[in-house]
Amino acid sequence: MFDNIAPMCCSSNRFSKTAIRILIVSRRSERTYAERALRAGASGYWMKNGSVEELMQAIETVLAGEIYASKTITCLAMRKLAGDRNLPHALDVLSxxxxxxxxxxxxxxxxxxxxxxxxxxxxxxxxxxxxxxxxxxxxxxxxxxxxxxxxxxxxxxxxxxxxxxx
The missing domain is CATH 1.10.10 (Arc Repressor Mutant, subunit A)
Incomplete structure (x- = not known):
């Protein structure tokens, strides 16, 4: 779970230079929290309402050293990269x-x-x-x-x- 301790663990230099991989399993909106989790050093973000197949894919992706992102997050990232101004309200300005x-x-x-x-x-x-x-x-x-x-x-x-x- 990505609780109040996880941001410190994810972004800690001690963890970012090791082989530790963190897959966030959450019921919280990925549209709001996934980018923040990934920026903090998580290797993936999976929604609890996702399928078992998606969970297995997320685990395999993270274990392979890659970053797991759902189709929703990938789409949002591409829209953000393309400069789409109709994205959900950016909470990344908050600490x-x-x-x-x-x-x-x-x-x-x-x-x-x-x-x-x-x-x-x-x-x-x-x-x-x-x-x-x-x-x-x-x-x-x-x-x-x-x-x-x-x-x-x-x-x-x-x-x-x-x-x-x-």
Missing amino acids: NREMAVLSLIAAQHGQGEIAKQLGISRKTIESHCEHIKAKLGYANAEALKHGARELLGTTAGSPQQSLMAL
């Missing part, structure tokens, strides 16, 4: 910590709960929210909440599950 905060906002958690789950101060969460609003163009906290749910969907479950967004 990993800002993505974790946005994910918890989408899961309808308040700032106090987010601070507790991430182990940082409420003031730091407020600062992250301000940065997210500025980067994504939201006028206020209500617009941020609505936008987070629209971009990432409202997820049921524990706050820890929401951290899997990274």
Whole structure:
């Protein structure tokens, strides 16, 4: 799972210079998270709702030292390379910590709960929210909440599950 620890592991120099391969298995939208995972050093991103055949192909591809990407991700990458301006909203302007905060906002958690789950101060969460609003163009906290749910969907479950967004 690509949780809040995985970005550090994927992008760590210690792991990037070894033969370790990481295949992300996730229920999170590949349109939103796959590029971020691959940029962080993952060797592939497979959606849990994919077929067994796709999973086997992903595993074989990663074991062969290649990068696995679904048809959806390959198509998005080609459109991005071609300069398509109608791509899904780019969340790549957000840091990993800002993505974790946005994910918890989408899961309808308040700032106090987010601070507790991430182990940082409420003031730091407020600062992250301000940065997210500025980067994504939201006028206020209500617009941020609505936008987070629209971009990432409202997820049921524990706050820890929401951290899997990274």
